[in-house]
Amino acid sequence: MAKQETMTFNKFQQKFHSEEACHDYLFQMKWAAGFCCPNCKHDKYFAISTRTQPLFQCKKCKHQTTVTVGTIFEKTRTPLRKWFAAIYWAAQDKRGVSAKFVACELEISYPTAWLMLHKIRKAMTDRDLPYVLSGLVEVDDFYIGAPTENGKRGRGTDKNHVLLALSKNKMGHPLFVKMKIIHDLSKETVQNFVKATIEKKSTLFGDGHASLLTLKEDYTIQSKKFNAKEDPEHLKWLHTTVSNLKSFVQGTFHGLDSRHLQRYLDEFCYRFNRRKFIQEGFNRLLHSCLVTTTITYSELT
Numbered sequence: 001m002a003k004q005e006t007m008t009f010n011k012f013q014q015k016f017h018s019e020e021a022c023h024d025y026l027f028q029m030k031w032a033a034g035f036c037c038p039n040c041k042h043d044k045y046f047a048i049s050t051r052t053q054p055l056f057q058c059k060k061c062k063h064q065t066t067v068t069v070g071t072i073f074e075k076t077r078t079p080l081r082k083w084f085a086a087i088y089w090a091a092q093d094k095r096g097v098s099a100k101f102v103a104c105e106l107e108i109s110y111p112t113a114w115l116m117l118h119k120i121r122k123a124m125t126d127r128d129l130p131y132v133l134s135g136l137v138e139v140d141d142f143y144i145g146a147p148t149e150n151g152k153r154g155r156g157t158d159k160n161h162v163l164l165a166l167s168k169n170k171m172g173h174p175l176f177v178k179m180k181i182i183h184d185l186s187k188e189t190v191q192n193f194v195k196a197t198i199e200k201k202s203t204l205f206g207d208g209h210a211s212l213l214t215l216k217e218d219y220t221i222q223s224k225k226f227n228a229k230e231d232p233e234h235l236k237w238l239h240t241t242v243s244n245l246k247s248f249v250q251g252t253f254h255g256l257d258s259r260h261l262q263r264y265l266d267e268f269c270y271r272f273n274r275r276k277f278i279q280e281g282f283n284r285l286l287h288s289c290l291v292t293t294t295i296t297y298s299e300l301t
């Protein structure tokens with residue numbers, strides 16, 4: 001994708017002042033090379049105005065479509081302007097936003113805000129799915145307890161076991177990260193995670209797990225027990241990332257439900273992987289939302 005423009009909140013408000021402005025922007029982004037019928041690829045259409053949003057009818061096959069078909073906005077009753085604002089915050093705010101904040105600022109119900117953010121998270125998950133890490137990669141597991149709400153104990157206190165892979169450059173600086181909730185630390189689980197997440201021939205740095213050694217045919221393994229005194233650099237960024245993740249989960253999502261933890265991990269990784277492009281975040285995330293199909297409340301719960 002071409003370099004994205006910088007988008008301050010002020011510019012954002014000026015640019016997306018109306019439903020029409022948001023709609024036109026989506027049209028341009030979806031059909032950057034001109035309209036293309038999703039049914040027959042024809043490029044000519046009639047615009048039919050409706051009460052909600054314009055309908056485009058293909059001049060050749062008469063198929064009708066809208067800009068939101070096949071996107072996370074499909075069938076939404078929430079104005080695009082509110083969607084755009086939620087995406088802006090989700091993309092540009094380093095710590096992410098909570099459903100409570102979005103509901104309050106956009107004057108919508110909490111369940112609506114909650115569902116919007118989960119749809120946006122799905123776009124983040126889908127966007128990162130095809131990428132694999134390569135080169136020098138740290139691999140380790142950790143536990144994360146979903147935080148309690150108002151000190152109440154309950155399913156929120158479940159301990160979740162997570163595998164993490166973090167690639168770094170030759171200077172040892174972190175590049176990209178991936179995380180996956182696991183149910184055990186068996187050889188198969190570790191192998192499946194590594195094979196799905198990390199390119200073959202990469203060098204893996206681990207914390208002495210025997211499971212990593214079983215991958216030595218496809219990867220170079222440098223695994224040793226972590227000792228902060230002897231070797232403070234070993235897995236340093238990985239441990240820093242885990243502690244940042246924990247404060248993200250604690251700080252933004254009080255009362256996080258374990259069932260949705262993987263999406264929050266994906267959100268953290270998505271933002272981490274794009275931390276150098278935060279000013280372009282809105283356009284990048286909006287594009288991901290346009291190419292991701294929606295998810296319903298019942299699919300989520």
Ligand SMILES: [Zn+2]
Binds near residue numbers: 041
């Ligand atoms: Zn057509």
